[in-house]
Amino acid sequence: MPMTPAMSVVDLRCRYGSSEALRDISFEVHVGDYLGIVGPNGSGKSTLIRAVLGLVPVEQGSIELFGTNLPAFRTWRRIGYLPQRLKYADPHFPGTVDEIVRLGLLAGKKFPKMSSRADDEAVARTMEFMGISGIRRQPVGELSGGQQQRVLLARALVGGPDLLILDEPATALDPETRGNFYSLLSDLNRKQHTTIILVTHDTWSIGQYATRFLYLDKKVVFDGTFGAFCQSGEMTEFFGEYAQHQICHRHHGEKRGADGTR
């Protein structure tokens, strides 16, 4: 029996006022996939992510998460989300690292959402894993951008999600931490079989890890494996021959075969 996709998007269309943000978007994300969504500024990458999370209205089309239509989807604990930046959060927010990481467990709870001892252990384990135990009592408002991003990733991971959605997660990180960050995501994908959708500008780095690429420019321009990406004439037009060669050359030096398999 074929496995239910983690995400299925069919004929999606979104609009911001009079301007079209996305059109004719169709794709599937299978369990265990590591999908990199790339594209220029204003190509609709973040809108797509926010649409599949139900954060922006959809004009047309359907979205399914783990086989359930988005409006009826309730098991949000299966999804971890790391936004590019917090839209409304106060820069001087007094909540501590521990309190913020704990928020990631709310999606799996029924009313009234009380904390348990198992929650304490999950929070402590995740903070240890993310290397932020030493700052657990510090308010997030006092942290650097990179530290805040780690806290938010810990919040996304603490519930043990099956699908992790990350929107430009590495922009606030220094180059070394960024490399480690991508390795960590790769480990989650390979060892814990977490399905990952990563929106990024950092095409060169993601080339080392993603099993699939979705190139977006308001519509899907390319959807396939890294190997197919490297051989695509259409992508040569988009990136230029030199940039495409650089991405693919670098990739060949790493872990995966040209057909995108590991």
Next chain:
Amino acid sequence: MELADLVGYAFIQRALLAGTLIAALCAVLGVFLVLRRLSLIGDGLAHVTFGGVAAALILRVEPSAVTVAAIPVVLLSSFGILKLTEKARIYGDAAIGVVSSLGIATGVLLASAAGGFNVDLFSFLFGSILAISSNEVVIAVILFVVVVSAVGLFYNDLFAVTFDEELARSSGIQARRINVVLVLLTALTVVLAMKVVGILLISALLIVPAVAALQVARGFRATIIWAVVFSVFSVVAGIFGSFVMNLPTGATIVLLNIVMFVLAYVFRKTVLARRINRGRGDARVAPL
């Protein structure tokens, strides 16, 4: 007169009980409102309360029942603010401004039609906690239980929405429902608080303890606790202080709150700043 003698008076006991409960409620809700940039909602709803009180007085409602009579008006107005923000695509502060103006203009018209401002209306404008009745104390206790229970039951959702509404929605939290809960609880608290400091100073009771707590607290829960401590201290000290020095109680309470804020600010800039800097040096994050 000794403080112990003062506590023997029934009206002081009523004022202390009701004042402490209302101060605690305002402090708790104030933390959520300030961090959500809805600080002035208390001011807006208080102005609406003025309209409600004027209407109740013109309808010759007993002064002791005016508090209860104003509740539906304020609840409706709080819905109005939410709907204006959602449907009319205007910012929260502008929505508060619209509803607030409507309340105060209606109040002035009604007061004028009733032959001008009378003693009862003035007592609501400037507060009269020392004249609080036993019935009003009972209402305060009931509403305190309702509001504290609701905040306790919805605490985690309220916290999540206060941190970041969009992130909360991505976790399946019904942010709209939580906003309604917060605004309704605020509306109930505002009606109660008008007896303590008066309609004109209610927003101080919601805002000042919260901003004072934000100066010194490290943690969200700690911020709520500090806000309650500042607020209750100001109300208790304000009741005694104003009685002994023959000052208006509401204004004394608000000024004591401001003093708390200034002290907290100075503490943050001196003692706490040194401690935070030392802590930053000690607590490093481990490499990924």
